Amino acid sequence: MKKVGFFQTIHLKFVLIFILLILVSMEIIGVYFVKKLEEKLQQNFVSSIKARENSLEYSIKEVMKSSDMNDEDTENNIQNILSSNKSTDIEEIRLIDSNGAILGTSDSSNQGIIGQKITNKNVETAIYVGKEWNRRFIKSGQRIWVFLKPLQVANSETVFIYIVGKVESVYKEINEINKIFTKGTGIAMVLTAILGIVLAQTITRPISDMRRQALAMAKGNFSRKVKVYGNDEIGQLAYSFNHMTKKLQEAQATTEGERRKLSSILSHMTDGVIATDRKGKIILINEPAEEMLDVSRETVLSLEITSLLNIENLVFEDLLKEQDPIILDFSTKEEPYILRASFSVIQSETGFVSGLITVLHDITEQEKIDMERREFVSNVSHELRTPLTTMRSYLEALAEGAWEDKEIAPRFLTVTQNETERMIRLVNDLLKLSKMDSRDYQLNKEWVNIVEYFHHVIDRFEMAKDQNVTFKRKLPTSALFIEVDLDKLTQVLDNIISNALKYSPDGGQITFRIRIQEEMVELSISDQGMGIPKDNLKKIFERFYRVDKARTRKMGGSGLGLAIAKEMVEAHGGNIWARSEEGKGTTIYITLPYDRPQEDEWS
Ligand code: ATP
Ligand code: MG
Helix, strand or coil: CCCCCHHHCHHHHHHHHHHHHHHHHHHHHHHHHHHHHHHHHHHHHHHHHHHHHHHHHHHHHHHHHHCCCCCHHHHHHHHHHHHHCCCCCEEEEEEEECCCEEEEECCHHHHHHCCCECCCHHHHHHHHHCCCEEEEEEECCEEEEEEEEEEEEHHHEEEEEEEEECCHHHHHHHHHHHHHHHHHHHHHHHHHHHHHHHHHHHHHHHHHHHHHHHHHHHCCCCCCCCCCCCCCHHHHHHHHHHHHHHHHHHHHHHHHHHHHHHHHHHHHCCCEEEEECCCCEEEEECHHHHHHHCCCHHHHCCCEHHHHCCCCCCCHHHHHHCCCCEEEECCCCCCCCEEEEEEEEEECCCCCEEEEEEEEEECHHHHHHHHHHHHHHHHHHHHHHHHHHHHHHHHHHHHCCHHHCCCHHHHHHHHHHHHHHHHHHHHHHHHHHHHHHCCCCCCCEEEEEHHHHHHHHHHHHHHHCCCCCEEEEECCCCCCEEEEEHHHHHHHHHHHHHHHHHHCCCCCEEEEEEEECCCEEEEEEECCCCCCCHHHCCHHHCCCCCCCHHHHHHCCCCCCHHHHHHHHHHHCCCEEEEEEECCCEEEEEEEEECCCCCHHHHC
């Protein structure tokens, strides 16, 4: 936040206001007071002069009543009167006759002017008018006040008392008072300024405190408290501020808690969640959604939801109306990947759309299972239909008269019999698989010497085989005991060996091996047949999978044998896989758990 400039501080404003108040009041008081004082002093001055005039009037009348005016004694007397009446506030006293001639002066150094006429035009006019008169003048920088008073003396002659008063001292006094006043005002202003600073501080300190607190709060620090200095309005404000801080902190904690809860729910969900604003721009995406779409939060925020979900054929408004989930197929050639996106609109209280929540659910597995199930049903129906149509055509032929043919009839009946058996075999295989699927079976395990048992199985095939194939056994000589369900293991080995025989060329060789590994016994059966293409090596363990459908069906295979074998081996806790080189041969490996006998068990 911007710092408050010095010229904008309350401090300065306070001080200025105080000073101005003092200045204005002092000024008003000063002007009024000085004016009044001046009037008063002038009044006093005038009345003191008037009093002097009166006493002079009396003395002069006395002198001039008894004698002639031009008498030497009289002149001296007048001179004495004038001189004796002179005082500090009087500069000069003159006596002037009605023609303007000076009869006497108090100024002893200027006796020469006696008998001369006065020169001042104003005084001349006043004498001519013959009335009492006074006037202020400035004479060589000094203020003087001239008074003129007519006197009626003997012979009804008029003389004038002319007094020059030194009014300058009055103004000097006023000036002195003005100076004192100005000094006082200055001192008052300084004191007021100091007082203003102190006073302003008591107001601004809590306010600055609150300002600092508000700044700290904006940064998320709620631990500070404003000091309450008093119980006045500012104190109350500070108190309310502290209360507000507490409430804010609580509210913040609640919001933060809710936010954490929500974000933890969102990130611990298995479904992906994406929220957008009302324009369809992404504002939130949780971790599962990031993983599902293989994007990072930073790159998708404020992106359009339609472009993120790769549904640019739709606009955001379409998604708002979308009631049903949309299936998003991100499958590649190698891997299926399907998501289901469900949408729900966030509406404000007024009914306006304020956003959209998209929930993503990975349905790849479900889709895979669905697909496998559909494929399985279609495979089963296909496998059953083939023998049934064969049988129908043979039976039709028989019904149409072939039964009478002694040569054809038995052949046709054999075919139908074989097809029936094939069907029974198929249904049995399916039943086995369904049993394994429903886990509705139990392994009847027993301890067997796997070497001896393997010899026994191979013997059985060697005796029964009608192909020109030699069997080679690379089996350990010592006994090897493992715990297996013999019945199930027989089915597994029967299928693998019959496959090896089926695909072995004339004069080929089948090799049987047993090897002991860490905690497993590995059985392998290798042939020298046509082999299996690399891409199909894993698929041969899938249900109904055959590398070359047309050829293998002729050999009577339905493609379930290895699928059943895989289920059974895995039920034992073992593993089954194939290695093959096209044109050179195939090896099928089986591992079964083996508890190696401990040394001390023998000792
Ligand atoms: P079933 O065993 O149900 O009678 P099948 O033998 O055709 O029928 P599987 O045993 O499951 O079915 O074998 C699946 C497919 O794997 C076979 O159809 C065949 O294409 C291929 N296969 C299995 N063993 C070999 C082998 N030793 N050499 C070449 N291909 C093989
Ligand atoms: Mg088979």
